[in-house]
Amino acid sequence: MKLLLSDRELPAELVKRGDYKYISLVQKKIHNCTGCFGCWVRTPGKCVIRDDATEIYPLIAQSEKLIYVSRIYLGSYDIPMKIMLERAIPVQKAFIRIHGGETHHVQRDVKEKEAVIIGYGNLSEKEKNLFENLVERNAKNMSFKRWRISFVEENEVDEAVIKELDLWEN
Amino acid sequence: MGKLVIINGSPRAVKSNSKRYGEIFKGYWGDSAEEFNVISGRYREICMCVEKHRELLFIFPLYADGIPAVLLGFLKELEKSSYKHKPTVHAIINCGFLEPEQNNVAADMIGLFCEKNGYPLGMILCIGGGEAILDTPFAFMAKRKIKKMAAAIRKGQSYRLKTSMMLTKNMFIKASSKYWTEMGMKNGISREDMDTMEIEGKTNKE
Ligand SMILES: Cc1cc2nc3c(=O)[nH]c(=O)nc-3n(C[C@H](O)[C@H](O)[C@H](O)COP(=O)(O)O)c2cc1C
Numbered sequence: 001m002k003l004l005l006s007d008r009e010l011p012a013e014l015v016k017r018g019d020y021k022y023i024s025l026v027q028k029k030i031h032n033c034t035g036c037f038g039c040w041v042r043t044p045g046k047c048v049i050r051d052d053a054t055e056i057y058p059l060i061a062q063s064e065k066l067i068y069v070s071r072i073y074l075g076s077y078d079i080p081m082k083i084m085l086e087r088a089i090p091v092q093k094a095f096i097r098i099h100g101g102e103t104h105h106v107q108r109d110v111k112e113k114e115a116v117i118i119g120y121g122n123l124s125e126k127e128k129n130l131f132e133n134l135v136e137r138n139a140k141n142m143s144f145k146r147w148r149i150s151f152v153e154e155n156e157v158d159e160a161v162i163k164e165l166d167l168w169e170n
Numbered sequence: 171m172g173k174l175v176i177i178n179g180s181p182r183a184v185k186s187n188s189k190r191y192g193e194i195f196k197g198y199w200g201d202s203a204e205e206f207n208v209i210s211g212r213y214r215e216i217c218m219c220v221e222k223h224r225e226l227l228f229i230f231p232l233y234a235d236g237i238p239a240v241l242l243g244f245l246k247e248l249e250k251s252s253y254k255h256k257p258t259v260h261a262i263i264n265c266g267f268l269e270p271e272q273n274n275v276a277a278d279m280i281g282l283f284c285e286k287n288g289y290p291l292g293m294i295l296c297i298g299g300g301e302a303i304l305d306t307p308f309a310f311m312a313k314r315k316i317k318k319m320a321a322a323i324r325k326g327q328s329y330r331l332k333t334s335m336m337l338t339k340n341m342f343i344k345a346s347s348k349y350w351t352e353m354g355m356k357n358g359i360s361r362e363d364m365d366t367m368e369i370e371g372k373t374n375k376e
Contacts, residue, residue: 082233138234
């Protein structure tokens with residue numbers, strides 16, 4: 001499964017064309033994680049907050065190729081994407097293993113993936129570097145076997161998405 | 171001008187480990203401190219208070235390798251305030267995994283916030299195994315570093331400290347399995363239940 005998850009609406013003609021799921025976070029109601037760990041110790045594999053996030057983290061888990069489109073803030077995913085990623089911890093177990101020489105959670109049924117992150121905004125080199133470091137860390141917790149980051153200005157996002165979708169198709 | 175304002179960036183707020191680290195810090199600080207939780211949403215009030223203090227201490231957990239979204243929301247608000255006086259910013263960051271270095275990216279984000287907005291950067295303490303350390307025999311290690319941090323802040327110093335449980339990775343894995351299994355048991359959830367591969371009741375094969 002391929003997933004395109006975006007923190008902004010992408011043009012309809014662009015997102016209808018292929019065999020992938022497109023989700024825009026714009027219309028979704030997703031609350032902040034409350035840090036209750038219910039998804040590990042109460043209802044394992046399910047978040048206790050029953051909002052739109054519960055449809056999205058299973059798709060993240062199933063995807064073998066994914067594109068995240070997100071504004072960058074302080075070298076982090078900006079708030080909408082960050083909330084979603086925080087709400088995705090039901091895909092992991094409470095239990096810990098050694099992975100890449102560090103302690104990390106054991107994953108549930110999560111496919112290893114190739115990830116492309118289109119990070120947009122007016123970014124300094126320092127901010128870009130920091131985001132790269134973040135994604136490198138994320139890779140270990142989010143089952144990225146390969147990843148690539150494309151930094152663009154806000155007005156270049158659609159073009160960057162088309163480029164990545166073309167790569168998926170060819 | 172007040173001396174210290176503590177801002178708790180944990181979504182668990184009053185029930186958070188961050189709150190407990192803050193209590194320990196206050197014990198060593200030995201002076202008055204104003205305290206807020208970002209999830210209170212009282213952004214205006216908190217921002218106004220920030221301007222009136224010399225030191226600002228953020229205490230927060232690592233979330234998805236970075237700063238929790240709830241704290242990012244507050245930082246955005248603080249960026250909008252155009253106060254003349256900017257306190258020195260410090261942070262205690264705690265993460266669930268054993269290696270305190272996993273907090274470094276979040277620490278760098280605090281550094282970037284300071285750089286972009288003209289806040290002096292002070293002390294940062296990164297705590298590994300932060301979910302459990304205070305209830306283990308290694309609590310003294312966290313307390314010792316918090317004490318050192320409080321003293322360094324008083325001296326106007328600026329560097330990074332780290333601490334964790336003195337355990338090998340394998341010992342940590344064993345101890346954490348026990349910790350989480352007991353948490354599950356309290357809710358009537360067995361280890362096997364917790365070990366499920368299903369996400370929202372399904373596996374990829376279904
Ligand atoms: C949504 C979520 C994401 C987390 N992400 C990480 C992480 O990336 N790395 C880590 O070591 N711990 C992670 N943790 C664990 C917390 O940092 C840890 O439990 C911490 O002690 C919580 O502190 P608090 O009680 O002050 O909120 C995460 C916890 C939650 C709920």
